[in-house]
Amino acid sequence: MNDTANRRSHARLGSTARILWSVAGSHDIQVDRLRDVSPSGALVATASVTRAGEEIRFDLLDDRGERFATGLAKVVWVDATRGMGIAFLALGIDPSLIAALASPEAPAKVLPPRLPGTVGGPPPFPGEHLVAARGGQVGVGVDTASDVDESDVDDEFAPQIEPLAVRRAGIIIGIDLGTTNTCASYVVDGQPKIIPGRTGSNTIPSMITFDPDGTSYVGQRAADRQILYPLRTVYGSKRLVGRTYRAQTAADLQEHFAYPLAEAEGQRFGVRIDDGVISMDTIAARILEEVRSTAEAYLGVSVEAAVITVPAYFSEVQREAVRRAAREAKLVVQRIVNEPTAAAVAYGHKQSQKARVAVWDFGGGTFDFSVVDLSAGQLEVLATGGDNFVGGSDFDDLIASHLLVEFQRAEGVDFDPDPQQIARLREAAEVAKRALSVQTEYLVEIPEFTREPFKHLRVEITRERFDEFTASLVSRTVAIATEVMLARALTPEDIDDVLLVGGTTRIPAVQTAVADLFKRRPSKRINPDEAVALGAALLAHEIGSGDAPTLLDILPMSVGHARVGLAFVPIVARNTRLPTHREVTLDADILGEVAMPIFQGESADASRNEYLCSALVSDRALQDRGRVIVRVSFDEHCVMAIDARDARSGRKLVTRLDRARPLEDILRDLGKPDTGAPSGAKPLAVEADPWKLPKSRLGKVLGKLFNIFGR
Numbered sequence: 001m002n003d004t005a006n007r008r009s010h011a012r013l014g015s016t017a018r019i020l021w022s023v024a025g026s027h028d029i030q031v032d033r034l035r036d037v038s039p040s041g042a043l044v045a046t047a048s049v050t051r052a053g054e055e056i057r058f059d060l061l062d063d064r065g066e067r068f069a070t071g072l073a074k075v076v077w078v079d080a081t082r083g084m085g086i087a088f089l090a091l092g093i094d095p096s097l098i099a100a101l102a103s104p105e106a107p108a109k110v111l112p113p114r115l116p117g118t119v120g121g122p123p124p125f126p127g128e129h130l131v132a133a134r135g136g137q138v139g140v141g142v143d144t145a146s147d148v149d150e151s152d153v154d155d156e157f158a159p160q161i162e163p164l165a166v167r168r169a170g171i172i173i174g175i176d177l178g179t180t181n182t183c184a185s186y187v188v189d190g191q192p193k194i195i196p197g198r199t200g201s202n203t204i205p206s207m208i209t210f211d212p213d214g215t216s217y218v219g220q221r222a223a224d225r226q227i228l229y230p231l232r233t234v235y236g237s238k239r240l241v242g243r244t245y246r247a248q249t250a251a252d253l254q255e256h257f258a259y260p261l262a263e264a265e266g267q268r269f270g271v272r273i274d275d276g277v278i279s280m281d282t283i284a285a286r287i288l289e290e291v292r293s294t295a296e297a298y299l300g301v302s303v304e305a306a307v308i309t310v311p312a313y314f315s316e317v318q319r320e321a322v323r324r325a326a327r328e329a330k331l332v333v334q335r336i337v338n339e340p341t342a343a344a345v346a347y348g349h350k351q352s353q354k355a356r357v358a359v360w361d362f363g364g365g366t367f368d369f370s371v372v373d374l375s376a377g378q379l380e381v382l383a384t385g386g387d388n389f390v391g392g393s394d395f396d397d398l399i400a401s402h403l404l405v406e407f408q409r410a411e412g413v414d415f416d417p418d419p420q421q422i423a424r425l426r427e428a429a430e431v432a433k434r435a436l437s438v439q440t441e442y443l444v445e446i447p448e449f450t451r452e453p454f455k456h457l458r459v460e461i462t463r464e465r466f467d468e469f470t471a472s473l474v475s476r477t478v479a480i481a482t483e484v485m486l487a488r489a490l491t492p493e494d495i496d497d498v499l500l501v502g503g504t505t506r507i508p509a510v511q512t513a514v515a516d517l518f519k520r521r522p523s524k525r526i527n528p529d530e531a532v533a534l535g536a537a538l539l540a541h542e543i544g545s546g547d548a549p550t551l552l553d554i555l556p557m558s559v560g561h562a563r564v565g566l567a568f569v570p571i572v573a574r575n576t577r578l579p580t581h582r583e584v585t586l587d588a589d590i591l592g593e594v595a596m597p598i599f600q601g602e603s604a605d606a607s608r609n610e611y612l613c614s615a616l617v618s619d620r621a622l623q624d625r626g627r628v629i630v631r632v633s634f635d636e637h638c639v640m641a642i643d644a645r646d647a648r649s650g651r652k653l654v655t656r657l658d659r660a661r662p663l664e665d666i667l668r669d670l671g672k673p674d675t676g677a678p679s680g681a682k683p684l685a686v687e688a689d690p691w692k693l694p695k696s697r698l699g700k701v702l703g704k705l706f707n708i709f710g711r
Ligand code: AMP
Pocket: 178, 179, 180, 181, 362, 363, 364, 365, 391, 392, 393, 430, 433, 434, 435, 437, 501, 502, 503, 504, 505, 506, 507, 528, 529
């Protein structure tokens, strides 16, 4: 039995067991004490106003902060003095395990019969408090602004490690949710296996088509419809899932999407279909639903749980969006795992020797570079970095542009292609790109490309030419990898093996660049297309059997707050080992309010970073020049939680996480000239413009085609 499984057997439910819950359909997650739990329901100490009859989604954490169950429940009664009683409707583990988990000191009690209850009221239990969270365990840390000693902090929220091993009945599948393709997997007889899609291929295209008659198709059937309905077929949604919508960002990104981007509910990115906008988060849920039903059809059993992989460089909101999408697809997420980590698991399968590997993960839409230390039963990510806007589809766009330019030059014509022609160009470009991975020239043919004049497109591309016009994409990845190693003072010589992951690593120029940087050939031990999915399956299986390795992860991008003048002040730095927690002290205004907009990224200009949410605190006791200590915590799954306390009295304060206020308003307020910014605000460093994808002829056409922003 490994260490984790050992810890599991000592799990207990006592005074610090917690429940993370949200009213179904809402994103506001509360953290409360779990007073009693039984196989049929639980008693929760909460001050929250919620109604009997409401459905809630929840995660249950034991005393060590280990998540031992996830599910859906109904609030059966609410009592102003006792909290609320919930009855489980769906539970992510075998209910009998609940009783087994309770310790003799705190035996599981059967939920009392329904009691007539009242709603609302003041906090029912002395010493109880509410903590706002985006899900996950909270922790305690040092005050970065006022240098509070770490020994000052109360132990109640001491950080927890590794809540991986959760025995559960039923199969847990692994899902590699890719930008281009999604791949599901499971373990049979100790071996990870891919679950084939409906058409027998190993992957499901991450695409959805919304036909004009209202029917929608996911996967291969959507890919087959792309040329017929180019404006109604969504691809690459993973690049936008969870991200906060901004008109200017959308205008810039539109050049890389051949369907109209628009703002969806909750300041999310979406696609405009007829008169409505469908959010990318909903699209991710539809793809996951398709994966689940395909897996169920193939395995012949119901599939309710999964380990899902995401790029290491995904921000907190993007991870949260994938979790929500999984919930919508009726999947209990056992763990969100970084793609490079999953690939390293596949690499390390059945190997016990220590190794330091570099994972070069170049997929359809994203690039990630990570350095991972492998040893028996443990994977430790040392450093990571990436870009969610450089991937295989950008090579396609550059080839498509090349084809268009060459065709127009040969025919002496100049026109903007229509959506169908764009779709045909991109499809032909992808085929050409794959061909050029194995041959040095390729003749692209698109019959009847134009009708007036009636012309076929015939353009020959050599690998040399292809390498020339895609060189900037490859050098971008080399620059990221070099910077990641530098940030941890690592050199290529410190790396034992290099793993190539993702279809784009099949491009010879990519392989040459990797070999040049590391002065050696990359490993042949893993299949770049399947390693992530297979690693996810192995982890899923090991979690299911309570024997998962310890995954020590890091925060991929700094998280901080924005101050007047749009200065970004990091609170938790990039590459910090998880779990972690840091504190910052802020002045309340005369109304006793504090609003702390939280961003993630590395730019000193907050507006260039990803907006996560705003932490809001409002309390009368703060009106007289009060100060608030805000604590930002990340659990080992990279899930963020925020809570706050009064700096003078140490009293916990109700903290709300808000995403409703328009980001543009927040930026406008912050953008005001800095008239005496509060202490601690960092001056804006002069920094280079961030790297952007090269401009292409196709990009210009797409920008013009969807001239939604009046440019
Ligand atoms: P993945 O995220 O691993 O599914 O990567 C998919 C990306 O890899 C897509 O952009 C594919 O076009 C690309 N890809 C797959 N096979 C090849 C190949 N043989 N040569 C070049 N690119 C490829």
